[in-house]
Structures are given as structure tokens and as C-alpha cells.
Amino acid sequence: MDCFRGRRLSAALIAGCLAAVVLGYVVLHLAPAAQAGDQGPVALFSFAGLIRRGEKGDRVRYLQEALRACGYEVSLDGVFGPMTEGAVKKFQRENGLYADGIVGPQTIRELSKLYYRANPPDKHTVRSGETLSTIAGRYGVSVETLAKINKLADPDMVYVGQVLMISTPQEPPAQEPPAPPTDLPPKPPPFPIPDRRVCLTFDDGPDLNTTRPILAILRQYGVKATFFLVGERVLRHPELAREIAQEGHVIGVHGFEHKSLSGLSAAEVRRDLKEARDAITQVTGVSPYLYRPPFGQLDQTQVAEASKLGMRVTMWTNIGGADLGAASAEDVTARTVSAATDGGILMLHEGLQYTVEALPSLIEALARLGYGFLNPSK
Structure with a gap:
């Protein structure tokens, strides 16, 4: 890379270049671009940048919607203020992340898993750069589960535009038999043999x-x-x-x-x-x-x-x-x-x-x- 040319490079410059490499990999491989028409938390989960206190707009509102859907108390005002930052920090602490209140790719990835567990989608269309592993990670399910649901002989073979089932159709809950009447008399006592x-x-x-x-x-x-x-x-x-x-x-x-x-x-x-x-x-x-x-x-x-x-x-x-x-x-x-x-x-x-x-x-x-x-x- 051009940033490594030359003999004397500062530690800060090297760290910055490495961060750019990692972020570029995440953008290309772990967080596919949002499809046209994506709205709400789904659009957020395709974002690979950073969201922090002071920002405003749809992306912040999508973050707030995702947090609320996962049980975190937050206003849906599209403003990344103290309340939203507090909810993000709480989410990060409870999910083993560094609680800095900044929403980056790792926080988004863990938030998407929790969100999709609570709101499982029916289908996912494979996008450029996605693998079955990244799709499974996005929805918080295992590769084996996705392969089984979609009857994939080779889990490594998915193609752009392929529609994958994410969750199996839910069976209707079995109806419990009606409770026996509560106003019936007790079991009758033994009586004489009738004549x-x-x-x-x-x-x-x-x-x-x-x-x-x-x-x-x-x-x-x-x-x-x-x-x-x-x-x-x-x-x-x-x-x-x-x-x-x-x-x-x-x-x-x-x-x-x-x-x-x-x-x-x-x-x-x-x-x-x-x-x-x-x-x-x-x-x-x-x-x-x-x-x-x-x-x-x-x-x-x-x-x-x-x-x-x-x-x-x-x-x-x-x-x-x-x-x-x-x-x-x-x-x-x-x-x-x-x-x-x-x-x-x-x-x-x-x-x-x-x-x-x-x-x-x-x-x-x-x-x-x-x-x-x-x-x-x-």
C-alpha cells in the first residue's frame, strides 16, 4: 500500500493505515451494502461506519428503533443524545463489548443478532460479498441451521440473488384440551348392589x-x-x-x-x-x-x-x-x-x-x- 512507502513511518500513521485496512475489509465482506428500499433497523445493519453522540437523522432513528425493539429504553427522535448514548453503553456492557457509547461495526453486528432473534425475518436475498457464514452471523443463527433450512448440499456455494429462508414456518400452537367442568359433583361413593x-x-x-x-x-x-x-x-x-x-x-x-x-x-x-x-x-x-x-x-x-x-x-x-x-x-x-x-x-x-x-x-x-x-x- 502507498501509505507504507518510505523508510520512516510514525506509529500513529501505521495504526491509521491498519485501521483503514480493517474498515475496508468490514465494508466489503462483513457488512454488505444496503439494498434499495431498506428501511429501519435493516438499513442500519448494512452500515459499516461509526455513529456517535451529536449525530442526527434517519440512521440514528434506525439505531433507536433497533435498541427499543431489543428492550432498551430510548426515544425515537433521530437525535443521538445522552439517552441514546446511555442505551448504547448499556447494550455494549450486556453483550461483552467495550462500553464507549460509539456505534461501530462490532456493536451493529451484535445488535443485529439480538434484533433478528427477537424479530426473525422469513427470507434473505444474498448480496455481493456475502457468504453463508456472514449471513448466519448477521441473523444470529448457525451456518448448519441455514444449510438445513435451505437444503444446501454445499454451505460454501451461495450466489448473488439467491433467496434463503432464515426461519422455518412456525407450527400453530397445539390447542390444549378444554378443561373439565369444575362444577361437577365429586366422584360418587360406593352404593349397594341395586335390586x-x-x-x-x-x-x-x-x-x-x-x-x-x-x-x-x-x-x-x-x-x-x-x-x-x-x-x-x-x-x-x-x-x-x-x-x-x-x-x-x-x-x-x-x-x-x-x-x-x-x-x-x-x-x-x-x-x-x-x-x-x-x-x-x-x-x-x-x-x-x-x-x-x-x-x-x-x-x-x-x-x-x-x-x-x-x-x-x-x-x-x-x-x-x-x-x-x-x-x-x-x-x-x-x-x-x-x-x-x-x-x-x-x-x-x-x-x-x-x-x-x-x-x-x-x-x-x-x-x-x-x-x-x-x-x-x-
Whole structure:
């Protein structure tokens, strides 16, 4: 080099020439020129000069944006003042650099690594003078990682304009299974071996507020029941009807609109029962074979038309049901238990909160009396 010509050179001159050589190498090899359109910290990371206190402009603002993105408190005013200098010194100390507050190539390189770890880019276009090693260093990843992501047989062979993936697509976080309900009763205590049987039945569903809690309680106690569903409500809440069927409960017909069919013509009764049956079958895949008349109002026309559609009438043995007009959950339990008989059919209703609240104690009280619960499908 020209600066080394001559016999007598001062130490300062030699040091200056060496610094120029090092800086030139950094500019050519370690910090490729910014591409057109680079903005923000990305433009800063391609800069190979020095930034120090007193400077102003976009480059200082890019520095401030990078520092803030990495968790350092600094104003975004484009002025390299005391606050920015303090943030730079703190960054340098925490990353093993000489804390002089001056931003040079080494500080920029370490800042870029931290920035890209916090804000990983998807891609990088290879520029003149870059190698896989310098690209890996820029983004704070290993050469092996870049080679693996991009399926490079020879890590030394990259070319200008080549687009490299920097990070792999993130898999969506696995969804945790929903937490089990917290309002279920405790695991039931051991009960006597049942020597009598009752059948639990529920009318008027499916109901948006009570069907799922009822199903959860029945599941907790291992009890199967019969649900007499209203066709129109099945079409309104098909997911609830399907859940009833999937839990293994028997489904019966309770009319299409829950209106009294007593006194109607055979054609009118047949149309209502068929619409209800078809709605249940369409939604659940189950063909119901039981029919319970709305309000318990039954006549021979309904019996005959239900039979023609393959359904038999099923009433109940606890007169009027146990939960209609009940004053409390305790009242529901007392009424139901007092009406229980061997082979009895106990009627309850969806849509009543007292029924949900009473169900655990009702099941336990019947079990203590030696009642088992008949699976109606058998």
C-alpha cells in the first residue's frame, strides 16, 4: 500500500493505515451494502461506519428503533443524545463489548443478532460479498441451521440473488384440551348392589342452558337416560341433539312444536310426529321408537299414528313430573325419590335450573335406596 512507502513511518500513521485496512475489509465482506428500499433497523445493519453522540437523522432513528425493539429504553427522535448514548453503553456492557457509547461495526453486528432473534425475518436475498457464514452471523443463527433450512448440499456455494429462508414456518400452537367442568359433583361413593330399577327421562329438549350440564352429570355417575326431544328445537340446536345421541342415551319424540295433538285429525297428528321423527333422524342418525305426548295429553289417534310410524307411547309413573312447580332443588329430589318404584319411569324436564341442581343428589338418594338405572335401549 502507498501509505507504507518510505523508510520512516510514525506509529500513529501505521495504526491509521491498519485501521483503514480493517474498515475496508468490514465494508466489503462483513457488512454488505444496503439494498434499495431498506428501511429501519435493516438499513442500519448494512452500515459499516461509526455513529456517535451529536449525530442526527434517519440512521440514528434506525439505531433507536433497533435498541427499543431489543428492550432498551430510548426515544425515537433521530437525535443521538445522552439517552441514546446511555442505551448504547448499556447494550455494549450486556453483550461483552467495550462500553464507549460509539456505534461501530462490532456493536451493529451484535445488535443485529439480538434484533433478528427477537424479530426473525422469513427470507434473505444474498448480496455481493456475502457468504453463508456472514449471513448466519448477521441473523444470529448457525451456518448448519441455514444449510438445513435451505437444503444446501454445499454451505460454501451461495450466489448473488439467491433467496434463503432464515426461519422455518412456525407450527400453530397445539390447542390444549378444554378443561373439565369444575362444577361437577365429586366422584360418587360406593352404593349397594341395586335390586330395583328406575328409568330417568327428560322432556322438552334440547335446551341451550341445561342439556350439557345434565349430560355431564349423567356421565359422571355412569347413568343412561331417555331424552324426549322436540323436533323444532332439534333443528335449532343440532349439536346438542347429536351430543345426547353420542353419549349413548335413548332419544324419543316429544312432538315437533311441543303443542297438544289431542283432538287433531289423524293426518295432522301423523304430519307432526313424522316431522319430529325425521328432524331427529336427520340430525342424529337415530330413528326414534318412543313417543311421549306433549303435556301428557294423549288420545287414541296419537297411539295409532305413532304405531304406524314404528313408535310406542311411553308415559311416566311420577304423577305430573317432579320438577314442574318445585320450590327448590331439594324439593325436586324429595318428590322424585318419593315417587320411585321398581320399574318406574321418572319424568324430569330440560330447561329448569332446579333439575340440574337436584340431579346429583337425586341419583345418589335413589342409589342408596337400592335403585339402579335402567338403560332404556335394553
